[in-house]
Amino acid sequence: MPVTDPQQPVALLRLDAAMVQQLSRLQTPIWVFDIDHSRVHWANDAALEVWRSPHLDELLARDMGSDMSESVARRLRQYQLDFERHDARFSELWTLYPKGVPRTVRVMFSGVRLADGRIAMLCEAIGEQHADPETLRSAEALLHTPVMITLFDESGRALYRNPAARSSVANPLNGLWQHFVDPAETDQMLADLRQQGSVLQVSRVNTADGMRWHRVSARRCQDAVTGQQAWLCSEVDISDLKQVEARAQFLAMHDSLTGLPNRHFVNDAFQQRLDQLLPVGQPAVLMFIDLDNFKQINDSLGHATGDQLLRTMAARLEQAMHGNDLVARLGGDEFLIFTTADGADAAVRELGQRLLATLSQPVRLGHHELSVTASMGVARFPKDGNDLGTLMRQADLAMYGAKDAGRNRLEFFSEAMLAKAQSRLGLEIELRRALARREFVLHYQPRCHIGSGRIVGAEALVRWDHPQRGLVPPGEFIPLCEETGLIVALGEQVLEQATIQLERWQRTGVLHSIAVNLSPRQFGSVSLLASLRRIIDASGCDARGLELEITESVLLGNDETTQALLHGLRELGCGVIVDDFGTGYSNLACLQRLPLNSLKIDRSFISATQPSRPLAEVIIALGHTLGLRVVAEGVETQEQLDWLRHTDCDEFQGFLYSAAVPADAFEALVTGPR
Numbered sequence: 001m002p003v004t005d006p007q008q009p010v011a012l013l014r015l016d017a018a019m020v021q022q023l024s025r026l027q028t029p030i031w032v033f034d035i036d037h038s039r040v041h042w043a044n045d046a047a048l049e050v051w052r053s054p055h056l057d058e059l060l061a062r063d064m065g066s067d068m069s070e071s072v073a074r075r076l077r078q079y080q081l082d083f084e085r086h087d088a089r090f091s092e093l094w095t096l097y098p099k100g101v102p103r104t105v106r107v108m109f110s111g112v113r114l115a116d117g118r119i120a121m122l123c124e125a126i127g128e129q130h131a132d133p134e135t136l137r138s139a140e141a142l143l144h145t146p147v148m149i150t151l152f153d154e155s156g157r158a159l160y161r162n163p164a165a166r167s168s169v170a171n172p173l174n175g176l177w178q179h180f181v182d183p184a185e186t187d188q189m190l191a192d193l194r195q196q197g198s199v200l201q202v203s204r205v206n207t208a209d210g211m212r213w214h215r216v217s218a219r220r221c222q223d224a225v226t227g228q229q230a231w232l233c234s235e236v237d238i239s240d241l242k243q244v245e246a247r248a249q250f251l252a253m254h255d256s257l258t259g260l261p262n263r264h265f266v267n268d269a270f271q272q273r274l275d276q277l278l279p280v281g282q283p284a285v286l287m288f289i290d291l292d293n294f295k296q297i298n299d300s301l302g303h304a305t306g307d308q309l310l311r312t313m314a315a316r317l318e319q320a321m322h323g324n325d326l327v328a329r330l331g332g333d334e335f336l337i338f339t340t341a342d343g344a345d346a347a348v349r350e351l352g353q354r355l356l357a358t359l360s361q362p363v364r365l366g367h368h369e370l371s372v373t374a375s376m377g378v379a380r381f382p383k384d385g386n387d388l389g390t391l392m393r394q395a396d397l398a399m400y401g402a403k404d405a406g407r408n409r410l411e412f413f414s415e416a417m418l419a420k421a422q423s424r425l426g427l428e429i430e431l432r433r434a435l436a437r438r439e440f441v442l443h444y445q446p447r448c449h450i451g452s453g454r455i456v457g458a459e460a461l462v463r464w465d466h467p468q469r470g471l472v473p474p475g476e477f478i479p480l481c482e483e484t485g486l487i488v489a490l491g492e493q494v495l496e497q498a499t500i501q502l503e504r505w506q507r508t509g510v511l512h513s514i515a516v517n518l519s520p521r522q523f524g525s526v527s528l529l530a531s532l533r534r535i536i537d538a539s540g541c542d543a544r545g546l547e548l549e550i551t552e553s554v555l556l557g558n559d560e561t562t563q564a565l566l567h568g569l570r571e572l573g574c575g576v577i578v579d580d581f582g583t584g585y586s587n588l589a590c591l592q593r594l595p596l597n598s599l600k601i602d603r604s605f606i607s608a609t610q611p612s613r614p615l616a617e618v619i620i621a622l623g624h625t626l627g628l629r630v631v632a633e634g635v636e637t638q639e640q641l642d643w644l645r646h647t648d649c650d651e652f653q654g655f656l657y658s659a660a661v662p663a664d665a666f667e668a669l670v671t672g673p674r
């Protein structure tokens with residue numbers, strides 16, 4: 001069996017005249033191989049016989065490099081390094097090809113310094129092997145394989161290393177314990193080897209190139225020399241693969257835009273932190289941050305600018321937090337912070353406010369300088385919840401609380417928020433059921449001509465005919481329908497009822513026009529035109545009598561889409577009324593370009609006395625300049641109507657004449673005496 005490196009390094013021998021003289025006398029074939037030049041540098045007579053050389057000069061003239069494989073050359077260079085660094089000494093079974101005839105000898109190798117200071121290899125043929133071809137070939141395979149094979153004795157000392165293993169070790173004297181980086185893992189490996197006989201694992205090992213990842217296949221065996229128990233390890237370097245894996249792992253756990261940990265990371269790491277904190281009673285805080293009006297910025301300045309803003313905000317949050325805190329991006333403009341800094345509410349509030357102030361510092365984005373605020377919800381651990389899921393939900397609720405309370409602020413989670421959220425959820429479930437059961441009814445409020453007092457139209461206003469609560473006004477459910485998207489389904493039911501009523505009234509001559517309110521979300525829905533056409537056709541009404549009321553805010557959206565939609569409505573034959581006019585910020589130039597029919601002045605201008613009346617008059621004049629019909633809504637007193645008569649206002653609507661009433665009551669209003 002091969003001899004291993006000596007435990008005690010000796011000083012490197014010098015090939016001087018005395019040494020040459022001594023070696024010449026020996027019967028053992030000995031030669032010195034010059035690794036740098038791939039030539040024999042010197043040989044004794046016995047070696048000349050091994051190499052089948054007639055005399056020394058002939059042997060020295062042979063170029064051994066010409067038919068040497070690259071892997072052998074690399075190995076020799078490694079040996080040279082081993083001689084130099086560790087005074088390595090080892091034996092290998094070598095097959096030489098003197099004059100092309102294979103000859104297998106066991107050779108002991110060690111380093112020797114030449115007169116010029118270079119290191120050469122002293123080769124000592126310690127015996128000719130006449131083993132069977134199988135043994136010879138397997139010995140060759142062991143020499144050349146890139147798999148690193150090491151035999152350790154029971155105590156972990158290296159008994160043998162094949163060349164690949166030898167060239168990879170940090171130090172040939174390293175045993176099992178120095179080879180593997182993690183002693184606990186090595187302990188476990190040995191325990192498993194004793195119990196199961198073999199182990200397959202991926203481990204970090206110390207190598208000449210530093211720490212690397214090796215796939216290790218180890219098995220229990222016996223040392224063929226001593227018969228003692230030993231461990232045979234075969235290793236393959238998989239560091240490259242590990243790096244790819246680590247990168248993939250990183251990408252899976254991080255957000256590619258900001259480099260911050262993402263939601264997956266949060267699910268793993270935040271819960272782990274909580275699990276560690278719970279037994280020691282350490283409080284912690286989860287902060288949910290959402291930028292205010294981010295969607296608007298993104299839509300108006302473009303996604304590239306939006307991305308840049310998110311990166312800036314992410315960097316600000318990271319800089320503001322300490323090393324132990326975690327900052328993550330949950331997606332969109334939502335960030336999450338986990339901190340254990342100081343659990344006291346006052347300290348948390350101060351930290352939160354500091355973060356909000358940092359975020360709202362002006363940002364330069366291309367040509368724009370913006371100040372973007374954020375809203376923050378805070379959930380405290382363990383006070384508000386023990387597990388990540390609960391805390392996230394609560395911090396999220398608190399964040400919505402901050403948005404509702406006016407944005408750019410911080411709110412702590414409270415039980416009242418939870419109760420509100422639960423009642424909203426209850427309402428949403430009820431609304432879905434009500435839609436399925438068609439519990440919504442329409443009332444109609446007359447719209448009159450100011451001059452003649454005649455009813456010229458009606459506004460359809462929805463009510464929920466609740467089985468227990470009776471008629472529920474729209475203010476109690478429209479906002480939630482709008483938020484949840486239920487408004488689209490509700491809007492269709494309203495349109496269906498209104499068009500059926502319109503067809504009936506048009507046919508019987510009661511009335512020729514009904515106005516229906518469209519919420520912003522309905523107006524933005526891609527299916528609006530198609531479903532309108534379907535509903536109008538199904539009812540058989542004359543679409544010219546159908547007017548749609550939209551609020552001013554809808555006109556502020558994307559100009560082109562709004563225009564296209566309005567033209568679509570006009571093609572269907574429908575009229576368009578701008579509702580609650582005067583409360584938004586309409587762009588007058590844009591109003592001029594849009595195909596509109598009427599302006600409905602908001603109630604607040606009508607009910608207000610002196611100061612706002614001139615404003616109402618300006619709006620009326622403006623409406624007429626734009627060629628629109630002007631309607632006053634919320635007319636409650638005779639005095640208001642009298643004033644309107646003195647203006648140029650065309651029509652009015654309000655409790656003075658009638659509130660919204662069921663269809664049959666409306667008919668009575670039209671046909672009955674007044």
Ligand code: C2E
Pocket residue numbers: 445460461462473474475478491494516517518519549579580603633634635636653654655656659660
């Ligand atoms: P709106 O479109 O501005 O409707 C006018 C509201 O003012 C109605 O309230 C009406 O009952 C009320 N009103 C009418 N005359 C007077 C008055 O003289 N004084 C006062 N104080 N109020 C008056 P309502 O029916 O509660 O509807 C509230 C809002 O709900 C509507 O405001 C509209 O935005 C929305 N809405 C109603 N029905 C629908 C619908 O079918 N679809 C959608 N998307 N929204 C609807």
Ligand code: MG
Pocket residue numbers: 459517549579
């Ligand atoms: Mg309206």
Ligand code: MG
Pocket residue numbers: 579580600602603633
């Ligand atoms: Mg209105």
